[in-house]
Amino acid sequence: MVLFDLDGQLIWHDPAEPAMEAMLAQVVEALGVTGFNPHTGRSLYRLARSAGLTELTVRVEPNHLIVGRVNERERARWALKLDVARPAITHAVGSAEQAGRAIETFMRFLENEDSLTYSVSFTVTGRVPLATTTAAAAANTDTMDR
Known part of the structure; x- marks a missing residue:
């Protein structure tokens, strides 16, 4: 079985600008x-x-790592991510106007030569024990016979 998810998405940034950090917390x-x-x-x-x-x-591997000014390709990807998230951001900060300012603040952060932002991806693999697999298969077969 393979499990995958991110860690640190939206929260690991340096320098931590207070206005941006407050918005991201919301x-x-x-x-x-x-x-x-x-x-x-x-x-x-x-x-x-x-x-x-x-x-x-x-x-554990980097999911995204932006050191210094973001390149154009990555900037476009973040602009799209934030556009998709705009309704949730609007709900979180209270208005479309504030959401627009929040997005502009984050995009400005990505333009900063001194900035660093990252998240990591975790992949965990493991085996389902044979007894569990056998029991599940038996239960499935029993259900199918009905």
């Missing part, structure tokens, strides 16, 4: 009611163990 909090958690990736190993998976391996 957005992350608002997205929390939808199930968004910026730290899900780091939980995958524990969740895999609690699900009974065996032979676990964990890989």
Whole structure:
């Protein structure tokens, strides 16, 4: 079985500009009611163990890493991401006007030669124990016979 998720999305930035950090905190909090958690990736190993998976391996790799001024291709990708997220940002900050300012603030941050932003991806692989696999298959066969 393969589990994959991000860690640090929307939260790891330097220098941490207070206005941008406050806006991102509002957005992350608002997205929390939808199930968004910026730290899900780091939980995958524990969740895999609690699900009974065996032979676990964990890989952590950069998901995005922008050091200094963002290049045009990555800038366009972030502009698209933020445009898709605009309704959630609007809800989080209270108005379309404030959302526009928040997006502009983040895009300005990406233009800063001194900035660094990143997130990582976690991939956890493991095996479903044979007994569990056999029991699940038997239960499925039993259900299909009815």
